[in-house]
Every structure is written in C-alpha cells, then in structure tokens.
Amino acid sequence: MAEPQMREVAFRGGGFVLSPRRGAAAVFFALLLALWELAIRAGWISPLFLPAPSAVTTALWELALAGTLGLHVGQSLARIAAGWSIGTIAGLGVGFAMGIWSMSRAIGVPAVSALFPIPKIALLPLLILWLGIGEPSKIATIALGVFFPTAIAAYSGIDGVPRNLIRMGQSFNLPWLAILRKIVLPGALPGILAGFRITASIALILLVAAEMIGAQYGIGAFILSAGNLMQTDQLLAGVVLLSVLGLAIGTVLSRLERWLLGWR
Amino acid sequence: MELVVEKIGHRYGELVALEGIDLAVREDEILALIGPSGCGKSTLLGIMGGILRPSAGRILVKGAPPADSLNPFTYIFQDFALLPWRSVEGNVALPLEHHGLGAAELRRRVADVLARTGLAEFRTAYPKQLSGGMRQRVGIARALAVNPAILLMDEPLSALDAQTRELLMEDFLALWLRARTTAVYVTHNLAEALRLADRVAVLSRRPGRLRDIVAIDIPQADRATPAAQAQLAGLHDRLWGLIKAEAQIAEREVIAAGASYG
Amino acid sequence: MRKFHIFAGAVAALAVIGLSPVAQAAEKIAVGALRLTSSGPIFIALEKGYFREQGLDAELKLFTAATQPPLAVVSGDVDFAVTGLTAGFYNLAGKGGVKIIGAQSREESGFPLIAYMATNQAWDKGFRSLKDFAGKSVAVTTTGSTFHYSLGLLAKKYGFDVNSVTMRQLNGLPAMQAAFKGGQVDAILVPSVGARALESEGAGKILGWVGDETPWQLGALFTSPKNIAERRPMVQAFVRAYQKAASEYHKAFNAKDAAGKVVKGPNYDEMLALLAKAMEQPPERIAIGLPYIDALGRLDVGDIYNQVAFWQGAGLVDKSVDAKAVLDLSFVEGHFNLPR
CATH class of the missing domain: 3.40.190.10 (Periplasmic binding protein-like II)
Known part of the structure; x- marks a missing residue:
C-alpha cells in the first residue's frame, strides 16, 4: 500500500475581526474637505448652495477678529453649564428617589413618560411667561431637556446594581446611607455616565431652541441669525463651532469615564 | 455563641420552601447543611443570619458574641459579592469603615487579615483582575476582618473549578483551625461536607424538612489518614443514600421546568 | 449599437413632444x-x-x-x-x-397690517407715542426682518437712533406675544389679528400702524x-x-x-x-x-x-x-x- 499523501489543512478562519486603523479618519476627512473645496472652486457646485470650507474658515476667522467669537462661545457655554447642571442635579435626585422608593417609582414612571416627550420648543411661550426672556428661560429650556433622560438613566442605573451587593452590605450591617453611597451610587455610575453622554448632546441640540428667546450672543443665536440672513458660510461656521463643542464635551466625558470607571 | 433554629418555616407565595426546621448550631463547630438543589438550604442560611424574614418560627442566640466582634453574623457568598469598583483592600475595609475605628487601626486590621489570607501582594488589585479562587479569598478575608461570631457560608466554593476548590478548602481549614469560629456551611457537595463539618444536617427536597443529622467524630486535622478515609467513605455512602433518591427527583424537576420554558 | 439606437429614438421622440403645440x-x-x-x-x-x-x-x-x-x-x-x-x-x-x-x-396709509403696541406698564410710564421709542425694548422676530426695517424707517421719521431701541429677537409671534403679555418688553410689532387680540385682552395699547407711519x-x-x-x-x-x-x-x-x-x-x-x-x-x-x-x-x-x-x-x-x-x-x- 502506498504511503498516504500529506496535505496541509487549509486555513478557514480570519475576517470579521476589526483592528484599529490609526489616522484613517483624519485622512478621509482631509480628502473629503479637499474634494469639497475643489468642487466649488471648479464651479461644479454653486457657493450659493454650499459654501466652500475656505469660506467657512474665513467666516470663523472674521468672527474671531471681530471679538464676538468669544462672546458667542462663552455665553453658550455658560447657558449649557447652568442648564445641564440644574437638569442633572434635579434628574439625579428624582431618578435616585425613583430607584430607591416604591412610592416615588409608582408616581415617577408615568410622570416621566408623560412629560419627557413634550417638545421643549413648544413650551417656549410658556417659559417666557413664567421666567421672562432673560437667562432663566434659556437655562430652563436646557435644564428641562436634560432632566428627564438623567432621571431615567439614574433609576435604570440603580435597577442595574446587583441586588446581592446590597444584600452583602446589609449582612455587614452597613448603615442605609453607607449602602447608598458605597454600593448603590458607584454601581449606578456606569448607567448615569452613559446618560451624561446623551444629555450633553441634548443640551447642545436645545441650545438653538434656548437662544431663540431673545439672545443677542450665543452659538445658537448666531446660527439662527445666519439662517435668517441667508449667510450660509456663517451658518456652517456656527455648525462647526457646535460640533467642536460637542467633540470637546465628548472628550471630557470619555476622560471622566476612564477615570471613574477604571475598575471595569 | 450558639444558634438555635426554632420551628422555622418559609414560603414564597404558594411555594413552601421550608417547613418545621428545628436545629441547634453548637459553639465552635462547623455544621454543614446539605440537600438536593432547591431544598431551601440557602433560604435557611439567610434566615439564620437575619437577612431573610421567615414565614414561621424564630432564630435564637445563646450567649453573647465576643466583645471584639464587629459583625457577629457574617456571610461568605457563593458569588463572592465583591464591589468591582473597590480594590482588594477596599473590599476588605468596607465592613470596617462604619465602626469609627480610626484610619490607622483600620489599615492595621486590613493588613493583618490580608496577610493571614495570603492576599498582601494583591491588595491594590481589582476583582476583575483576580481569578475566582482569589476573589473568594477576598470574600473570606472580608468576613474574617470583622471577627465574626458565626460564619454563614453559602456554597462558597461552588462557583470555582475542582482544583481551586480543593486548594481553597485546605486554606480555609487552616484558617479555621486557628480561629475555630462557629460556622454554618451550605453545600451540595458531599466531599466538602465530609472534609470540613463536625456535623452534617441533611434537608429533604421541597418543602425542605430536616431529615437527619450525621456527626463526624474525626477531628478535621486527622481526616487525611487511611483509617479516617475508610470511615468517611462509609459516611459518604450513608449521606448519599439519604439524598440520592431525592436528588434524582429534584434533577428531573429542574429539567421538566426547563423544558416548559423551552 | 442597439443601445445607441434606442437612445437616439428617445431623443427624437422628446424633440417632437417639445415642439408640439399641445405642450x-x-x-x-x-x-x-x-x-x-x-x-x-x-x-x-x-x-x-x-x-x-x-x-x-x-x-x-x-x-x-x-x-x-x-x-x-x-x-x-x-x-x-x-x-x-x-x-x-x-x-x-x-x-x-x-x-x-x-x-x-x-x-400703505389706511391699511392697518402691522401695529406698534406698547405694554400697559410702558404706557403708564409715559410711552404713549411712537416718538418716544428711543431707549425702549421691542419684541421682533429677528434682526433683518421686515419689522426691523419698519423700525428703521420709524426712527428716521421721528429722528431717534434706531440703535437705542433694544430689539428682542424671539423668532416667532407666539414667543413675541408671550414676552409682551409678560411685560418682558416695552413694545411689539404685531400683525393686525394679533394686535386686535392683545388689545381686547387688555395686554397693551396700539400706538400706530406701520402703513400709516412709513409706507414701504x-x-x-x-x-x-x-x-x-x-x-x-x-x-x-x-x-x-x-x-x-x-x-x-x-x-x-x-x-x-x-x-x-x-x-x-x-x-x-x-x-x-x-x-x-x-x-x-x-x-x-x-x-x-x-x-x-x-x-x-x-x-x-x-x-x-x-x-x-x-x-x-x-x-x-x-x-x-x-x-x-x-x-x-x-x-x-x-x-x-x-x-x-
């Protein structure tokens, strides 16, 4: 009998595994911007429809030269900071109550479901009647938008804390407050931080709505005004500012997550 | 300190989990609680330590806990119940923090118990960085840190693989032989019960009733000798005889329940 | 080649349709x-x-x-x-x-389209004529709107500085009327239907009409x-x-x-x-x-x-x-x- 022939077993794995490609995004966006610029310079697209990246950059530069860039960004940041903080603190308070006490849950869940979907822009006239056209109504618009998702994230986060950890705390006679502070709060933190990502974006989205209320400065007011005046280069410049702000806030949140949730 | 279980019964809604359990845990012994799955062993343990309210009966203690015991009834959990956001020393420190010990004393106690359990070099590690066996060592260290009067152990080794279980059992025994803390040890593993327990309480399947209590009159330190092994083999058969038929029924019950979900 | 024929045929057909008197x-x-x-x-x-x-x-x-x-x-x-x-x-x-x-x-004069109105508070403080607009705050939709230009013409007519008027941009009539009712502004420019409603609610007084003041x-x-x-x-x-x-x-x-x-x-x-x-x-x-x-x-x-x-x-x-x-x-x- 002949020696059986030896063959190598064919490799069938591979694929479906994603590996990081550093710099790919940067190159892609650079190419996209270059193509965009070229399309307008070459006259394929009318600048009336889409201003060139250079025009948007110029608009930003002029804004910086005029000294209003800082005013727009500063006032918007102040509104976001105040509105987001108020909405978050209130949302965490209500969310924690809903996560801990059955009564709060029984009342809170239908209340949140009923009030969350109300478009905040529709409430602007009411907010103006209650709070005027100064900063309070603008801050309240953002705070309202932030409040509900925070409350939901907080009570879902608490629901996600393993019950056995709470039982463990009780078995060691930990005081109620210590269980809350040392077990429930850190256990709910991943869910709460995920909620922060959403509410930070909501705050940015609502900035435009908030600055509809008699704002002279602010990125949202700037975008609104550019839209009304059909200044498309400035409109896009404002959008770029908003994106940069979103990116910056996202980066800060990522750092915060890495710092607070290093144990995961 | 002795623990007396008096006419304990428990039900979850319509389901009767425990019925008429009378039992006494003697000072300085390890009492193993065995029985088929779902017989209410863990429920009974929860009732004994006061974290579950029984439907009937009561739990009594005879004698006062030692003055230096910070948490007389202390559990060791099957799933370790470690806080994933705290390091090893943070987890061990948790039950000490609300006793106003002072920072230095707290550190000393934590260091001491970590040294005793062989965890000193892992003190800054987080639970996710540890193997299952090491995690349960942290669970044991945390329990010992409070100088318990009674250790209540809920299948502490059943989440671990066989080798780890063996190693940890020996380590635990060594610790126990030094301190001789009264302990209730819930398990479904006969070998663990025979290795550790002074007495083995056998529960029947649902509703859990006490079927028998089997004493093992060989000191734990001497159980490795051939003569002791032979005697233990006999006890093993006797215990297995007590629970085998019911374990079979219980197993089929589980499968039937699973099938009805499928 | 076949494709080309179809294409040419389609072009010819389109040309016929395009030239036909029906189209x-x-x-x-x-x-x-x-x-x-x-x-x-x-x-x-x-x-x-x-x-x-x-x-x-x-x-x-x-x-x-x-x-x-x-x-x-x-x-x-x-x-x-x-x-x-x-x-x-x-x-x-x-x-x-x-x-x-x-x-x-x-x-145009005689066609009341857009009213200038003063809130009661501003009226009580003496804002009773369009001449007194300087230094007042007024609710408008946006800068660059028709309201803004009307104000500019008014300023020229009565000789006040349009920059001394604080224009509150509220991006819509509901918000403007809410700010006016709440006394957040001294004045408003508002279309006739809204003006009549505000007046009958007693929210403010009509000072004049754009068409009467400054036709444009x-x-x-x-x-x-x-x-x-x-x-x-x-x-x-x-x-x-x-x-x-x-x-x-x-x-x-x-x-x-x-x-x-x-x-x-x-x-x-x-x-x-x-x-x-x-x-x-x-x-x-x-x-x-x-x-x-x-x-x-x-x-x-x-x-x-x-x-x-x-x-x-x-x-x-x-x-x-x-x-x-x-x-x-x-x-x-x-x-x-x-x-x-």
Whole structure:
C-alpha cells in the first residue's frame, strides 16, 4: 500500500475581526474637505448652495477678529453649564428617589413618560411667561431637556446594581446611607455616565431652541441669525463651532469615564 | 455563641420552601447543611443570619458574641459579592469603615487579615483582575476582618473549578483551625461536607424538612489518614443514600421546568 | 449599437413632444407662497384660471416661513414666489439666486397690517407715542426682518437712533406675544389679528400702524435669473396673469372714496370668499388684515434701493450687493419712484 499523501489543512478562519486603523479618519476627512473645496472652486457646485470650507474658515476667522467669537462661545457655554447642571442635579435626585422608593417609582414612571416627550420648543411661550426672556428661560429650556433622560438613566442605573451587593452590605450591617453611597451610587455610575453622554448632546441640540428667546450672543443665536440672513458660510461656521463643542464635551466625558470607571 | 433554629418555616407565595426546621448550631463547630438543589438550604442560611424574614418560627442566640466582634453574623457568598469598583483592600475595609475605628487601626486590621489570607501582594488589585479562587479569598478575608461570631457560608466554593476548590478548602481549614469560629456551611457537595463539618444536617427536597443529622467524630486535622478515609467513605455512602433518591427527583424537576420554558 | 439606437429614438421622440403645440399650450410652472392675504393675487389667478389663460399650468407650493420661498426659487423647486423682503432675501438675491420682477404687498396709509403696541406698564410710564421709542425694548422676530426695517424707517421719521431701541429677537409671534403679555418688553410689532387680540385682552395699547407711519414696499414677486434668461416669454405670460389677478384684488380691497377712506369694491364679497377659501379661515378674520397691493404689480423702486442701503448700514447685508442687480424692471411698466 502506498504511503498516504500529506496535505496541509487549509486555513478557514480570519475576517470579521476589526483592528484599529490609526489616522484613517483624519485622512478621509482631509480628502473629503479637499474634494469639497475643489468642487466649488471648479464651479461644479454653486457657493450659493454650499459654501466652500475656505469660506467657512474665513467666516470663523472674521468672527474671531471681530471679538464676538468669544462672546458667542462663552455665553453658550455658560447657558449649557447652568442648564445641564440644574437638569442633572434635579434628574439625579428624582431618578435616585425613583430607584430607591416604591412610592416615588409608582408616581415617577408615568410622570416621566408623560412629560419627557413634550417638545421643549413648544413650551417656549410658556417659559417666557413664567421666567421672562432673560437667562432663566434659556437655562430652563436646557435644564428641562436634560432632566428627564438623567432621571431615567439614574433609576435604570440603580435597577442595574446587583441586588446581592446590597444584600452583602446589609449582612455587614452597613448603615442605609453607607449602602447608598458605597454600593448603590458607584454601581449606578456606569448607567448615569452613559446618560451624561446623551444629555450633553441634548443640551447642545436645545441650545438653538434656548437662544431663540431673545439672545443677542450665543452659538445658537448666531446660527439662527445666519439662517435668517441667508449667510450660509456663517451658518456652517456656527455648525462647526457646535460640533467642536460637542467633540470637546465628548472628550471630557470619555476622560471622566476612564477615570471613574477604571475598575471595569 | 450558639444558634438555635426554632420551628422555622418559609414560603414564597404558594411555594413552601421550608417547613418545621428545628436545629441547634453548637459553639465552635462547623455544621454543614446539605440537600438536593432547591431544598431551601440557602433560604435557611439567610434566615439564620437575619437577612431573610421567615414565614414561621424564630432564630435564637445563646450567649453573647465576643466583645471584639464587629459583625457577629457574617456571610461568605457563593458569588463572592465583591464591589468591582473597590480594590482588594477596599473590599476588605468596607465592613470596617462604619465602626469609627480610626484610619490607622483600620489599615492595621486590613493588613493583618490580608496577610493571614495570603492576599498582601494583591491588595491594590481589582476583582476583575483576580481569578475566582482569589476573589473568594477576598470574600473570606472580608468576613474574617470583622471577627465574626458565626460564619454563614453559602456554597462558597461552588462557583470555582475542582482544583481551586480543593486548594481553597485546605486554606480555609487552616484558617479555621486557628480561629475555630462557629460556622454554618451550605453545600451540595458531599466531599466538602465530609472534609470540613463536625456535623452534617441533611434537608429533604421541597418543602425542605430536616431529615437527619450525621456527626463526624474525626477531628478535621486527622481526616487525611487511611483509617479516617475508610470511615468517611462509609459516611459518604450513608449521606448519599439519604439524598440520592431525592436528588434524582429534584434533577428531573429542574429539567421538566426547563423544558416548559423551552 | 442597439443601445445607441434606442437612445437616439428617445431623443427624437422628446424633440417632437417639445415642439408640439399641445405642450406649448400648457407650460408647467410652480409658484411658491405663504398662506397669507398678501399672496392674494396668486390665489386669485389660480382660482380664476388666469395662469391657464396665459398657457401656464401652475402648481402652488405653500410654505410656512418667509425664508423658504426664495430658497425654493434658488433650488429650482418653484419658478416664481412672493414673500416679504428681508435682509436675508437681499443676501440671497445678491449672490445671484433670485431677481425681483414685480410687487407683492405694500405698507400703505389706511391699511392697518402691522401695529406698534406698547405694554400697559410702558404706557403708564409715559410711552404713549411712537416718538418716544428711543431707549425702549421691542419684541421682533429677528434682526433683518421686515419689522426691523419698519423700525428703521420709524426712527428716521421721528429722528431717534434706531440703535437705542433694544430689539428682542424671539423668532416667532407666539414667543413675541408671550414676552409682551409678560411685560418682558416695552413694545411689539404685531400683525393686525394679533394686535386686535392683545388689545381686547387688555395686554397693551396700539400706538400706530406701520402703513400709516412709513409706507414701504413690503413684499415682492421674484423669479430666478435662469428663468429670465431662458424662458422670458413664460415669465412675461406669468406677469400678465399676475397683474390681472392683482387688479381684481386691488379693485375689491384697495378702493378709496373721495375722502380717502377705504371702501368695499364691487367684487368685494366674491374676492373675500375666494381668499377665505384659500386661507382656510373665516371671511371675517381675513377682512381684518387685507394689505394694499398695486393693481399692476408696480414696485416702489426707490424704497428697494433704500432697503438695501439700510441693511448694508446695519451690517446685515453684504456691501457687494447692488440693488440694481437685484431688480429686473423690464416685465412691469410704470414702476414708481425710480432713482435717477
């Protein structure tokens, strides 16, 4: 009998595994911007429809030269900071109550479901009647938008804390407050931080709505005004500012997550 | 300190989990609680330590806990119940923090118990960085840190693989032989019960009733000798005889329940 | 090769269709407007078939905000549109997107369209005349809006500095009226229906009307430069239909007696019913705010020049925008107030 022939077993794995490609995004966006610029310079697209990246950059530069860039960004940041903080603190308070006490849950869940979907822009006239056209109504618009998702994230986060950890705390006679502070709060933190990502974006989205209320400065007011005046280069410049702000806030949140949730 | 279980019964809604359990845990012994799955062993343990309210009966203690015991009834959990956001020393420190010990004393106690359990070099590690066996060592260290009067152990080794279980059992025994803390040890593993327990309480399947209590009159330190092994083999058969038929029924019950979900 | 034959055949077929008299008889066009009485001639021309008379198959596209119709002309979604003239409009027109060819409504004495109102608080503190506007705060939609220009004209008329008036931009009438009711501002510019409501609620006092104070060319009819260049006969046909409808509107609603008082024209009821149907509103409500529209769509050209200059002065319209380039006066004869 002949020696059986030896063959190598064919490799069938591979694929479906994603590996990081550093710099790919940067190159892609650079190419996209270059193509965009070229399309307008070459006259394929009318600048009336889409201003060139250079025009948007110029608009930003002029804004910086005029000294209003800082005013727009500063006032918007102040509104976001105040509105987001108020909405978050209130949302965490209500969310924690809903996560801990059955009564709060029984009342809170239908209340949140009923009030969350109300478009905040529709409430602007009411907010103006209650709070005027100064900063309070603008801050309240953002705070309202932030409040509900925070409350939901907080009570879902608490629901996600393993019950056995709470039982463990009780078995060691930990005081109620210590269980809350040392077990429930850190256990709910991943869910709460995920909620922060959403509410930070909501705050940015609502900035435009908030600055509809008699704002002279602010990125949202700037975008609104550019839209009304059909200044498309400035409109896009404002959008770029908003994106940069979103990116910056996202980066800060990522750092915060890495710092607070290093144990995961 | 002795623990007396008096006419304990428990039900979850319509389901009767425990019925008429009378039992006494003697000072300085390890009492193993065995029985088929779902017989209410863990429920009974929860009732004994006061974290579950029984439907009937009561739990009594005879004698006062030692003055230096910070948490007389202390559990060791099957799933370790470690806080994933705290390091090893943070987890061990948790039950000490609300006793106003002072920072230095707290550190000393934590260091001491970590040294005793062989965890000193892992003190800054987080639970996710540890193997299952090491995690349960942290669970044991945390329990010992409070100088318990009674250790209540809920299948502490059943989440671990066989080798780890063996190693940890020996380590635990060594610790126990030094301190001789009264302990209730819930398990479904006969070998663990025979290795550790002074007495083995056998529960029947649902509703859990006490079927028998089997004493093992060989000191734990001497159980490795051939003569002791032979005697233990006999006890093993006797215990297995007590629970085998019911374990079979219980197993089929589980499968039937699973099938009805499928 | 086979593909080429099919293609050639299709081209030939298209050419035949394009040249046929049937297609010429009804040229498809789209017209953009807001559902407002100032767009009246468009609705009249559609309803009474004046576009069809001119061989145009007109489709109406309704918009909800004044910024939208000019954008629709630029994008080619509509061929013609009518809307109010804002700074944004001139920025768009200045880039060559649209050209004004005729008039829409005009602020005119005797036609109460937009009211200046003072809150009760401001009234009590002595704000009782339009002369006292300096230093007051006023609710407007946005800077660069028709309200803004009206204020500019008012400032010039009474000799106060328009920059001393604080314009609160509230981006919409509901928010403006809420701010006014809440006393957050001293004054408001508000369309007649809203003004009557605020007055009857006792929220404030009407100080005057824009039309009475400072007549100006509020709105315009415009099309794309491409239509003017490539479909001139169609544009002319459209303007003829528009003028016919504007005349009917003017006859019904803009007639004045010997004393200068506005009186109902002979076709008043017919036109009011027609507009009420188009607006989907009761006729009584429509009758409150019927603007002045020139019978032949003639523009106050001098005012257009003034508007561009005003916006440029306020920094809201690019300096490069030339009023002359924004207008094409060749479709309507007899425009007013032509600058020399």
